[in-house]
Each structure stands twice: as C-alpha cells, then as structure tokens.
Amino acid sequence: MSNKRIDLELITSLVDRETRVLDIGCGNGELLDSLKRKRKVIGQGLELKQERVNQCVARGLSAIQGDADKDLGLYPNQSFDCVILSQTIQATGQPKLILTELIRIGKKAIVSIPNFGYWKIRLSLAINGKMPVTKKLAHNWHDTPNIHLCTILDFINLCKELNIKIEKTIILSSNKTKSYNGIPNKFSNLFSEEAIFLIKS
Amino acid sequence: MTFEQNTLPCSYFTEKKPLLLENGTSIDELTVAYESYGKLNKNKSNAIIVCHALSGDQFLASKNPITNKDGWWDRMVGPGKPIDTERYFVICANVLGGCIGSTGPTSIDPKTNEAYGLSFPVITISDMVNAQIRLINHLGIEKLLSVIGGSMGGMQVLEWAASYPDRLHSAIPIATSSRHTAQNIAFHELGRQAIMADPDWNNGNYIKLGTSPTKGLSIARMTAHVTYLSEASLTKKFGRRLQDKKEISFGFDADFQIESYLRHQGLTFVDRFDANSYLYITRAMDYFDLEKTHGKSLTEVFEKTKTRFLIASFTGDWLYPPSENLMIVRALSAGGVDVSFVNIESDKGHDAFLLDEPEFDVAMTGFLDAVSKEIKV
Incomplete structure (x- = not known):
C-alpha cells in the first residue's frame, strides 16, 4: 500500500524529534515504529484489537489495549508532546469528544481523515444513488466501521466550533500532496482524497 | 504437612x-x-x-x-x-x-x-x-x-x-x-477462619502437639480455589453432572462432580502446604497496599x-x-x-x-x- 506509506511519512514529518508521542488506534505499530526510528520519539500506542497490541509489543513498542471512545481518560492533561489519530476519527463513537480529548492530552495533535467530499465519492453517490464504496472506504454501508465520516469542510467547521486552532493542513490526492499553513483552499474539499491536520488548543 | x-x-x-x-x-x-x-x-x-x-x-x-x-x-x-x-x-x-x-x-x-x-x-x-x-x-x-x-x-x-x-x-x-480489595480480604478471612476453627490447629501449636489441621486447611483451599475459576469454566468443566452415580442421593455425599473435585483439591493441598504458612501469606496479601x-x-x-x-x-x-x-x-x-x-x-x-x-x-x-x-x- 504505497499510498498508506505516504500518509505515514507525512505524519512523521510533522512530529518533532525526541518527543513523547501517543498514537491512538496504532494498529500493528507501523507508524510508531517509523517515528521511533526516524524521529527518536518515545512512543506509546492505544489499540482496540488484542492481536495488534501483541504485534506492537512484539516489535518492541509500548502499547496499551484500550478503546479510544472509553480509555482516553487514562492520560493526564498535556502528558504527550503530540497525539496522533490517523484514519481513526471516522470510526469513533464520539468524534467531538475525542477531538477535545486529543488537545487536552497532547500539546498538539495530528488528525488524518478520509475526505468524504472528494469528487469521486460525490459523483459515485450522485450517479449510482448508493453509498459510495471506494478503495479507501471499502465497506458496505451496513458493515462499515466508519460510522462518522466527514468532509474536510466538516472537520474545519467542527474545529472552529470547538475553538481548536488548525496550524497546518496537508492534503493528498492520487499521491500528490500540498501543504498549507492553516486551513487549505476551498477547492481541496473537492479534489483531495485525504487530509492531515496539525491542531492545537 | x-x-x-x-x-x-x-x-x-x-x-x-x-x-x-x-x-x-x-x-x-x-x-x-x-x-x-x-x-x-x-x-x-x-x-x-x-x-x-x-x-x-x-x-x-x-x-x-x-x-x-x-x-x-x-x-x-x-x-x-x-x-x-x-x-x-x-x-x-x-x-x-x-x-x-x-x-x-x-x-x-x-x-x-x-x-x-x-x-x-x-x-x-x-x-x-x-x-x-x-x-x-x-x-x-x-x-x-x-x-x-x-x-x-x-x-x-x-x-x-x-x-x-x-x-x-x-x-x-x-x-x-x-x-x-475488601472482597479479596473477605475470601482470605474465610480461609483463615476455617483453619483456626479446626480443633487440630491447637492455636497454631499443632507441630509441637503432633496434630494437623487438615480439615481447616482443605476448606480454606476449597474456598480459595473457587475464586480462581469462573462460572463459565465451572459450567464447562462440571455443569450439574453427578459423580459416579445416576441419581442424586438425597444426602450430603459428594453427589456433584464439582463437590468431588473441590474435596480432592482440598485434600491434596494439605499434603503440600502448612496451615500457619497459609495464615501468614494470606495476611501479607491482605496488608498489601x-x-x-x-x-x-x-x-x-x-x-x-x-x-x-x-x-x-x-x-x-x-x-x-x-x-x-x-x-x-x-x-x-x-x-x-x-x-x-x-x-x-x-x-x-x-x-x-x-x-x-x-x-x-x-x-x-x-x-x-x-x-x-x-x-x-
């Protein structure tokens, strides 16, 4: 999955060296491992699936089995330099609460989302009249873990509502990336498949 | 022992x-x-x-x-x-x-x-x-x-x-x-009381007096053993199955397999453990905080x-x-x-x-x- 790697590399580029990082929904630890090697961070992961926690532990990473919706209370205020939520917010039960938790726990946070406003998704819904199934969002409406999908615009609006500052945005579409200080231009909601936000309280 | x-x-x-x-x-x-x-x-x-x-x-x-x-x-x-x-x-x-x-x-x-x-x-x-x-x-x-x-x-x-x-x-x-926790201490207290209620415990002097509080120690073990298992594992392992019989006996023998199993656990434990030691170690755990x-x-x-x-x-x-x-x-x-x-x-x-x-x-x-x-x- 070359596209996935680009996503991880971009996130890595936003993380400062030798800092404390929490990766929520860390999966098998791919990102944490890369951060540990390239950025010398002290990493910690939170992951729902036991098997993946084991994979993290087996590769020498620290990971805790837990649920992003329930267990973020584990972490005290500002206990990490950076909290990462990569392609996970759309699968959580309470995205709004989680967003506020992220910037409570971290001095900054990095959130990446699949953009439901991408033109191919819009077109697919318009033409077929069915919930879009794409490479990135490969589930049917009834079995998808992605219960809270949003567009880039939705995300920006939610941050505004919560008084969260978007410091940087990186947008991605078919392996092309573009970086913005602050929010991206209005066309990105149509033309990018994915966005990575660097946010602060 | x-x-x-x-x-x-x-x-x-x-x-x-x-x-x-x-x-x-x-x-x-x-x-x-x-x-x-x-x-x-x-x-x-x-x-x-x-x-x-x-x-x-x-x-x-x-x-x-x-x-x-x-x-x-x-x-x-x-x-x-x-x-x-x-x-x-x-x-x-x-x-x-x-x-x-x-x-x-x-x-x-x-x-x-x-x-x-x-x-x-x-x-x-x-x-x-x-x-x-x-x-x-x-x-x-x-x-x-x-x-x-x-x-x-x-x-x-x-x-x-x-x-x-x-x-x-x-x-x-x-x-x-x-x-x-209070529950942890409670179960240990049951065990200790069982040991101390055994007349053969003799206020802890059983070694000197040549007696052995086997009844008390085995009941302590039986109680504790239940806390190490779960309802699911007990049901899976024993259910309501009877021990070597087809009908209940209308008495107090070990009718059920679980009873027989616990009695066995208790009896074999006394061959390898000392009653006073059980008191001391459970106490150490209770005091742990x-x-x-x-x-x-x-x-x-x-x-x-x-x-x-x-x-x-x-x-x-x-x-x-x-x-x-x-x-x-x-x-x-x-x-x-x-x-x-x-x-x-x-x-x-x-x-x-x-x-x-x-x-x-x-x-x-x-x-x-x-x-x-x-x-x-």
Missing part, C-alpha cells in the same frame, strides 16, 4: 544477618530455598526472577518433588518457551513465610530450637521482596532483566519496581492488584521510573479483574512510565494466567525479546 529445611532437592541460600521486617521486628537467620534454570551469562545481564503466587513454590519449571507433577509454570518457562531458559537465567524462590524450604512458621527458631509457629513475625509483601534482594545480592546480580509474577507474584513485582527501580530493567505484573506503604499516590510511587512494564489481565478474572490492573496502567501512564497492557480474552477465571493462552505467550515473548535487545543481552 511440613518440610524440613534443606531436605528438598533445590538450592538454598542462608545468611545469618538479621532481616529487618516492615512490622519493626527482624528475623535473625534467613534461608531462601530456590530453583534456577538456564545459565547466568558472563556480565550477569540475563537474569529473571519469577515470583510465585499464594500456593506456589520454587518448582517453577521442573518436576515438583512433593507432588511429582510438572512445575507450576512449566508451559511458560523452559527451552524455547516464552521465558526461554536457553536465553535467560530464571530464578524462582520460595517466599519468606512459605513452607517449602524458605524461612517461615515451620522453620526452627534459633532462639528456642522449636518451630516458630505463631511466634513467627507477621510478614508483608515487601519483606518477601527484601528476602529476594538478599538472594540476588548473594548471586552477584546487579540488575535483573525482568521480574515476573502473577497474582501475589504480581504484587511482589510491583513492590520490586516501587522499592528497587535500579535493580530491574523491566517488570511484568500479571492478573494482580496494587492493593487488596502500595499507596499506603509508600505514603504516596500510585502515580508518584512509580513516577519517572526507567523500568519498562508489561501488565496483563484476563477478561474472565473476577478476583483480580482487568479494572484493578487497568488502575495500575493508568497510574503508570500518568507518571510517564513506559507501559504496555494486554487484556486477554479468556473465560478461565483468575487461573487463566497459568493456563494455555497463546495470545499471552506472544506478548510475553515479544516484550522480553524487546527488553533484552534494548539492554543488549
């Missing part, structure tokens, strides 16, 4: 230097009975201590000479196993207060030349750890690769990490708690420790449930400690940590491997 010191086939370490205890008294002569597996490497960096639980002993991964059964954690410790004795030097010592060779209530008090019995001082988990420190000092080990243990063993692990952070690189407390002992919050107890932790709990464990373990994880996370936590799906109750749980093995193997790479064993 009691075992004379130095009669069991294992290693012994004896020191005539007083061991100061938490209750203010001391033990003048300390003996620690222990077993070891694997080889200590040249720079003594591959040593692991495994701490045993309430009814455990030093026969961790070798045939138990008392029961003739495999060691109690044979499936976890050995060549090629998660705690790999081809890589690590693994030590397991009978706890202070125990009855399998280490100094305890069955030992001879040098002052009176008689068994201590109830004149043995009330010991605590930290006293047990201090006895183990003496042992590793004697073995010349500066810093352990890891200290590992489940249940009461896990309490010792926590105490190791809290009091001697410079003596261990990593800690693996399993299915344990940072303090005994890391925050109180150290006079600070759990987070402060471990704050900024360099020790790496792997904490494991089991979903079906209601004696030391995941929530108790998670409380430790929470405190460690808050203190900026490097901690991993696995909550293993299992319906086998508290005993799951001793049983076949492949997911747990993977975590154990991976964690130890990562720690040993980090410290370049």
Whole structure:
C-alpha cells in the first residue's frame, strides 16, 4: 500500500524529534515504529484489537489495549508532546469528544481523515444513488466501521466550533500532496482524497 | 504437612544477618530455598526472577518433588518457551513465610530450637521482596532483566519496581492488584477462619502437639480455589453432572462432580502446604497496599521510573479483574512510565494466567525479546 506509506511519512514529518508521542488506534505499530526510528520519539500506542497490541509489543513498542471512545481518560492533561489519530476519527463513537480529548492530552495533535467530499465519492453517490464504496472506504454501508465520516469542510467547521486552532493542513490526492499553513483552499474539499491536520488548543 | 529445611532437592541460600521486617521486628537467620534454570551469562545481564503466587513454590519449571507433577509454570518457562531458559537465567524462590524450604512458621527458631509457629513475625509483601534482594545480592546480580509474577507474584513485582527501580530493567505484573480489595480480604478471612476453627490447629501449636489441621486447611483451599475459576469454566468443566452415580442421593455425599473435585483439591493441598504458612501469606496479601506503604499516590510511587512494564489481565478474572490492573496502567501512564497492557480474552477465571493462552505467550515473548535487545543481552 504505497499510498498508506505516504500518509505515514507525512505524519512523521510533522512530529518533532525526541518527543513523547501517543498514537491512538496504532494498529500493528507501523507508524510508531517509523517515528521511533526516524524521529527518536518515545512512543506509546492505544489499540482496540488484542492481536495488534501483541504485534506492537512484539516489535518492541509500548502499547496499551484500550478503546479510544472509553480509555482516553487514562492520560493526564498535556502528558504527550503530540497525539496522533490517523484514519481513526471516522470510526469513533464520539468524534467531538475525542477531538477535545486529543488537545487536552497532547500539546498538539495530528488528525488524518478520509475526505468524504472528494469528487469521486460525490459523483459515485450522485450517479449510482448508493453509498459510495471506494478503495479507501471499502465497506458496505451496513458493515462499515466508519460510522462518522466527514468532509474536510466538516472537520474545519467542527474545529472552529470547538475553538481548536488548525496550524497546518496537508492534503493528498492520487499521491500528490500540498501543504498549507492553516486551513487549505476551498477547492481541496473537492479534489483531495485525504487530509492531515496539525491542531492545537 | 511440613518440610524440613534443606531436605528438598533445590538450592538454598542462608545468611545469618538479621532481616529487618516492615512490622519493626527482624528475623535473625534467613534461608531462601530456590530453583534456577538456564545459565547466568558472563556480565550477569540475563537474569529473571519469577515470583510465585499464594500456593506456589520454587518448582517453577521442573518436576515438583512433593507432588511429582510438572512445575507450576512449566508451559511458560523452559527451552524455547516464552521465558526461554536457553536465553535467560530464571530464578524462582520460595517466599519468606512459605513452607517449602524458605524461612517461615515451620522453620526452627534459633532462639528456642522449636518451630516458630505463631511466634513467627507477621510478614508483608515487601519483606518477601527484601528476602529476594538478599538472594540476588548473594548471586552477584546487579540488575535483573525482568521480574515476573502473577497474582501475589504480581504484587511482589510491583513492590520490586516501587522499592528497587535500579535493580530491574523491566517488570511484568500479571492478573494482580496494587492493593487488596475488601472482597479479596473477605475470601482470605474465610480461609483463615476455617483453619483456626479446626480443633487440630491447637492455636497454631499443632507441630509441637503432633496434630494437623487438615480439615481447616482443605476448606480454606476449597474456598480459595473457587475464586480462581469462573462460572463459565465451572459450567464447562462440571455443569450439574453427578459423580459416579445416576441419581442424586438425597444426602450430603459428594453427589456433584464439582463437590468431588473441590474435596480432592482440598485434600491434596494439605499434603503440600502448612496451615500457619497459609495464615501468614494470606495476611501479607491482605496488608498489601502500595499507596499506603509508600505514603504516596500510585502515580508518584512509580513516577519517572526507567523500568519498562508489561501488565496483563484476563477478561474472565473476577478476583483480580482487568479494572484493578487497568488502575495500575493508568497510574503508570500518568507518571510517564513506559507501559504496555494486554487484556486477554479468556473465560478461565483468575487461573487463566497459568493456563494455555497463546495470545499471552506472544506478548510475553515479544516484550522480553524487546527488553533484552534494548539492554543488549
């Protein structure tokens, strides 16, 4: 999955060296491992699936089995330099609460989302009249873990509502990336498949 | 049943230097009975201590000479196993207060030349750890690769990490708690009352008087044993099945398989355990409260420790449930400690940590491997 790697590399580029990082929904630890090697961070992961926690532990990473919706209370205020939520917010039960938790726990946070406003998704819904199934969002409406999908615009609006500052945005579409200080231009909601936000309280 | 010191086939370490205890008294002569597996490497960096639980002993991964059964954690410790004795030097010592060779209530008090019995001082988990420190000092080990243990063993692990952070690189407390809850104490009290209600207990003087409180001790064991299992595992194993009969007897014999099983558990336990020792060790567990002992919050107890932790709990464990373990994880996370936590799906109750749980093995193997790479064993 070359596209996935680009996503991880971009996130890595936003993380400062030798800092404390929490990766929520860390999966098998791919990102944490890369951060540990390239950025010398002290990493910690939170992951729902036991098997993946084991994979993290087996590769020498620290990971805790837990649920992003329930267990973020584990972490005290500002206990990490950076909290990462990569392609996970759309699968959580309470995205709004989680967003506020992220910037409570971290001095900054990095959130990446699949953009439901991408033109191919819009077109697919318009033409077929069915919930879009794409490479990135490969589930049917009834079995998808992605219960809270949003567009880039939705995300920006939610941050505004919560008084969260978007410091940087990186947008991605078919392996092309573009970086913005602050929010991206209005066309990105149509033309990018994915966005990575660097946010602060 | 009691075992004379130095009669069991294992290693012994004896020191005539007083061991100061938490209750203010001391033990003048300390003996620690222990077993070891694997080889200590040249720079003594591959040593692991495994701490045993309430009814455990030093026969961790070798045939138990008392029961003739495999060691109690044979499936976890050995060549090629998660705690790999081809890589690590693994030590397991009978706890202070125990009855399998280490100094305890069955030992001879040098002052009176008689068994201590109830004149043995009330010991605590930290006293047990201090006895183990003496042992590793004697073995010349500066810093352990890891200290590992489940249940009461896990309490010792926590105490190791809290009091001697410079003596261990990593800690693996399993299915344990940072303090005994009211429910934990309640079950122990049932056991102790059963022992003390047995007329053959003779106020703890049974060794001298030649009696043995087997009834009391076996009831204590039966009660405790139920707390190590779960409703699901009991149902799976026994259900309402009858023991060697087709119909209920309308009497008080062991009609049900579960009754017969518990009676067997109780009876075999008295062949390998001492009643007074049971009182002392359960008391040590009841008194265990890391925050109180150290006079600070759990987070402060471990704050900024360099020790790496792997904490494991089991979903079906209601004696030391995941929530108790998670409380430790929470405190460690808050203190900026490097901690991993696995909550293993299992319906086998508290005993799951001793049983076949492949997911747990993977975590154990991976964690130890990562720690040993980090410290370049």
